[in-house]
Structures are given as C-alpha cells and as structure tokens.
Amino acid sequence: MADFKVIETQEEFDKAIKSRLAQKDRELEEKYKDYLSPEDVTALKTDFDKQLEEANKTLKEAQDKISSFDETVSSLTQRAEAAENKLLKNKVAYENKLPIELSDRLIGQTEEELKADAEKLSGIIKPQGAGAPPSYIGTQRASSGGVEAGMMQLAEAIGQQFAR
Template sequence: MLKITERTGNAEKGDIDMSEFTTIETQEELDRIVKERLARQKEKYSDYDELKERVQKLEKENVDLQATIEESGQSKTEQEQHIAELEAKISGYETEKMRTRVALEYGLPIDMAGRLQGNDENALKTDAELLAGFMKAKEPKSPLKSTEPPIGDKNGWAELARNLTEGE
C-alpha cells in the first residue's frame, strides 16, 4: 500500500513524496506505473511457487515417514509376540525336562512324568514322592517248587543223543 508523506526525511521504499508527485497525463504513464507496482508485488512473492513445491515435498515425505513408523510399530509388535511364543515354548520344554528328571529320580516310569504337577522343582518332588508311595515296587515271588524235571549229567548226554537220532 502506498503512503503519501509530506516530509522527505521519513519516506520509506515505495512511498510517494508529495514533492516528487507528478500528475499522470497519459495511458502509457498509467500502464508503466501499474506495471512497476505489479513487478514490485510479484518480486515480493517470486519464491511462492518454490515454497509451495517444498511444502508439498515435505508433506509427502512426512506421510512416507508416518507410514514407515506405523510399519515399524507393527513389525515390533509382531516380533514381541513371536518372542513371547518362543519363550513360552522354552518354558514348557524346561518344565517337561524337570518333570522327567524328578520322575526318574523317584523311580517313576517316564510315562508318569507328565502326571506330576507343580510349577517348581520342590512341588514336583513332593508330588513324585506321593506317586512313588502308591507305586511300590513289587518284589518277584520265587516259585514254590521247581517245574523243570531234574536232569543229571549222564541223563543230559543221553537225551542229546536220543534227540539227534530221532530225525533219521
């Protein structure tokens, strides 16, 4: 916006000093003055297109970075879930190993190791003691009398000879 000042000492760029003012008498002069003013205004906003392009570029970059952040967040969540699953498997294997060891320690069959209950070794040992108490080892009973006929040294050789000649 043009300001008209009366004093010549306080004039700013683009201001019209009343002492320098001349009347516009022709259309060419008016066109020239308007062109000069438009040129000054255009010069003021000459980098507008560059700034607009830069803003668009930065907005696109921002969107891309946001997408990358979301993908990383999803990937991180998936990795954490996978780690939790693997840790659960490891814990299960360690518990099964401990059950088997305790079962063998207390003389239980390996098939009974899965029946032991408890989360720590002491609880498993307590349960194994109870199960072992119910499963006392049976001592084999000796037969009351011999079921084999007595064979002496001479009778054994004679029996062998008889068996050899039977097939002929």
C-alpha cells in the first residue's frame, strides 16, 4: 500500500476516474445504441403525421370520385332503362298497328303487359286507312325497310344521348 497517493485537488480526482467514466459511457452507449433520441422520435412523429394527413386527403379524394361515379352510373342507368322502355313501347305499338303517338299511353313494364294493353287499345282505335301501317317516328311511314330504318334512327339517337 505504499503506492497509495492521496488526491488533494479536483483535477487529480478527475484524472484518476477519467478512464472509469469513459468505460461507463461506452457501456451505456452499447446498451442504448438501438434506442432513439427524443429529437429523433419527434422528427419521426412529425413525418408520420404528415404522411397520415396526405393519406387521409388522398382517401377523401378517392371517396369523392367514387361517389361522383356512383351518381353518374345511377343517372345513366335510369336513362338507359327509360330508353329501353320507350323502345319496347314503340315496338309493341307498331306490332299492334297502333299509331306511334299512342305508344306512350301503353301501360306495363314487361313486354307481355304492354302487348295486353296494346291489344285492348287496338280494339278501341280503328286502324289508319285501309291497311295503311301506322306512322312511325315523326313523319316517316312504315314500309318495307322504313320500320327498320326508323328503328335504326331511334337506336342511333339513343346511342348519341348516351355518348354525351
């Protein structure tokens, strides 16, 4: 124990324990090397909040688009059903030799219901002239190919409405 020297100043004390403090610092660094500092956590949280806000904004925009598409599909479906119903009524009116102007007066949703109503109506209304076919689409008369041409015009008109 002759080597023991009494430490009398702070500088001597700091010099004597410097290596021990360095060892403890290395141990703590090794122990907590995978941990984040509070500054890193704050930066990550800020970045995450920004990404979450952008994702929510994108989600809302997508939901708005879907809603708009649903409304468009619904509107187009209604228009298509109305056009199909009108075409079916025109067909039934022509088949029963009714004036095309009366096709809107036919009642029913199915072809059978429309045919039954058209038969009742044709019993009340006399045919036009002696065997002359009913008028079809405006002023055009049904003749060989005239009905087909009229149907094609009607189909094209409906197609053009849906193309808009």
